[in-house]
Amino acid sequence: MEDGNRLQVVMFPWLATGHLIPFLQLSKLLAEKGHKIFFVSTPRNLNRLPKIPKQLSSEIILVSFPFPHVPNLPSCAESSTDVPYTKQQLLKKGFDLLEPPLTTFLESSKPDWIFYDYASHWLPSVAARLGISCAFFSLFTAACLSYIGPPSALMTIGDPRSKAEDFTVVPKWIPFESDLVFRLHEVTKYVEKTEEDETGPSDLIRFGFAAGGSDVVIIRSSPEFEPEWFNLLHDQLYKKPIIPVGFLPPIVEHNEEDDNIDGHEWSNIKEWLDKQKVHSVVYVAIGTEASLSGEELKELALGLENSTLPFFWVLNKIPGSTKNALDMLPDGFQERVKNRGIIHGGWAPQVKILSHDSVGGFMTHCGWNSIIEGLTFGRVLILLPILNEQGLNSRLLHGKKLGLEIPRKEQDGSFTWASVAESMRTAMVDDSGVSWRNRAREIRYLFGDVDRNNCFVARLVNYLTENKKARVP
Numbered sequence: 001m002e003d004g005n006r007l008q009v010v011m012f013p014w015l016a017t018g019h020l021i022p023f024l025q026l027s028k029l030l031a032e033k034g035h036k037i038f039f040v041s042t043p044r045n046l047n048r049l050p051k052i053p054k055q056l057s058s059e060i061i062l063v064s065f066p067f068p069h070v071p072n073l074p075s076c077a078e079s080s081t082d083v084p085y086t087k088q089q090l091l092k093k094g095f096d097l098l099e100p101p102l103t104t105f106l107e108s109s110k111p112d113w114i115f116y117d118y119a120s121h122w123l124p125s126v127a128a129r130l131g132i133s134c135a136f137f138s139l140f141t142a143a144c145l146s147y148i149g150p151p152s153a154l155m156t157i158g159d160p161r162s163k164a165e166d167f168t169v170v171p172k173w174i175p176f177e178s179d180l181v182f183r184l185h186e187v188t189k190y191v192e193k194t195e196e197d198e199t200g201p202s203d204l205i206r207f208g209f210a211a212g213g214s215d216v217v218i219i220r221s222s223p224e225f226e227p228e229w230f231n232l233l234h235d236q237l238y239k240k241p242i243i244p245v246g247f248l249p250p251i252v253e254h255n256e257e258d259d260n261i262d263g264h265e266w267s268n269i270k271e272w273l274d275k276q277k278v279h280s281v282v283y284v285a286i287g288t289e290a291s292l293s294g295e296e297l298k299e300l301a302l303g304l305e306n307s308t309l310p311f312f313w314v315l316n317k318i319p320g321s322t323k324n325a326l327d328m329l330p331d332g333f334q335e336r337v338k339n340r341g342i343i344h345g346g347w348a349p350q351v352k353i354l355s356h357d358s359v360g361g362f363m364t365h366c367g368w369n370s371i372i373e374g375l376t377f378g379r380v381l382i383l384l385p386i387l388n389e390q391g392l393n394s395r396l397l398h399g400k401k402l403g404l405e406i407p408r409k410e411q412d413g414s415f416t417w418a419s420v421a422e423s424m425r426t427a428m429v430d431d432s433g434v435s436w437r438n439r440a441r442e443i444r445y446l447f448g449d450v451d452r453n454n455c456f457v458a459r460l461v462n463y464l465t466e467n468k469k470a471r472v473p
């Protein structure tokens with residue numbers, strides 16, 4: 001490639017596993033095309049990143065800034081996985097303190113572009129001052145961004161919604177019929193979080209500034225999947241360039257080097273999966289930020305038991321807590337399910353497990369990465385949204401008949417083991433679930449087709465090359 005066409009891009013994701021991973025995925029795709037990436041984060045986050053392939057290690061430079069000290073935040077906490085949900089605002093305080101070192105770095109490195117996340121509401125004005133083109137890289141669907149609202153209003157008058165109930169109705173800027181709203185219990189959790197520390201800007205205000213100040217908005221999704229939402233964003237809400245980057249489907253590397261990273265763990269898991277029937281296993285996981293209450297854990301466990309289906313359950317520690325989730329399971333549960341269920345503590349090689357043919361369904365908290373990973377392999381989704389925008393994702397997927405939402409009580413969000421078991425059986429084996437299973441398998445062509453998705457990345461690169469600002473000398 002001619003030097004003039006080689007882009008220098010700074011990546012600056014929010015401090016969360018579910019954000020670092022896709023930012024790195026996009027970095028790898030750009031680096032494969034010969035562009036130079038400076039991937040900026042804090043030491044523990046950079047250490048936890050998946051390994052960068054040898055052939056790209058000179059193109060992706062990791063840039064580490066120490067995480068600033070924030071009173072009342074546990075020491076060593078650098079990512080959303082390290083702190084309970086109620087302390088996320090404090091983590092954002094620390095994140096905002098990265099503005100000075102990042103600004104100094106941008107002044108000296110003078111990249112063509114900086115890609116940033118929703119949390120860096122302050123970054124567009126820094127980039128504008130330095131004459132650097134800036135892209136808001138959204139790891140949220142166009143539907144979710146539309147629900148959040150027009151940046152122009154969020155940046156000037158703020159969010160018109162103040163009461164929990166306001167989030168349970170379709171916003172007035174959505175001109176077509178939609179059921180994309182939160183349930184009351186989902187919002188109550190959100191409100192509890194902001195009540196603990198109201199000092200920083202709310203997430204929705206961060207979104208407003210991140211999107212409103214950007215030169216372009218890049219969305220990890222595709223207009224074929226959610227055409228009406230892309231049109232609404234582009235024509236009415238954002239009125240600026242919006243570039244879909246496709247789904248960035250995960251690629252399973254079954255080479256020796258990669259399998260060694262997951263070590264014995266993967267070979268044991270694979271051995272168990274190999275013994276199960278094709279499409280029979282339900283993989284159950286709730287990402288890196290969410291956790292279930294003791295009551296919910298019990299109902300979920302009993303639901304898995306009563307479904308009588310084989311399952312692989314990733315039961316991670318509760319974020320920011322020393323409590324062991326295993327101790328909260330119903331008495332005798334592990335013994336009763338030992339012949340058909342695996343309960344896995346700690347990090348699981350999720351993408352590899354989902355890619356295995358024995359897996360037919362995925363009970364997920366509806367993090368956007370997990371949804372993409374499940375549909376990449378055509379697994380039918382059983383939806384159990386917990387936090388953040390997950391309720392909106394669940395409604396979107398349920399509406400498109402790509403997943404079944406486990407019924408919860410509207411007011412307190414409680415669910416029963418019977419509804420868990422019933423949703424699982426409908427999704428996996430009952431005749432009434434055939435069309436759901438078929439749709440999930442069919443949609444692989446959108447989510448998982450690497451060539452189709454790479455076309456989006458190629459178009460993005462053209463855009464970045466043609467629209468970068470002249471470099472400041």
Ligand SMILES: O=c1ccn([C@@H]2O[C@H](COP(=O)(O)OP(=O)(O)O[C@H]3O[C@H](CO)[C@@H](O)[C@H](O)[C@H]3O)[C@@H](O)[C@H]2O)c(=O)[nH]1
Pocket residue numbers: 016017018019021139140286287288289290314346347348349350351366367368369370371373387388389390
């Ligand atoms: O044991 C584990 C746990 C997680 N993962 C991976 O970690 C990522 C988790 O991402 P996601 O499914 O999106 O869940 P969260 O980390 O909980 O996601 C946060 O970030 C997402 C993207 O913005 C949002 O959709 C969610 O609401 C938010 O909680 C995925 O790639 C998983 O494959 C593993 O491989 N093994």
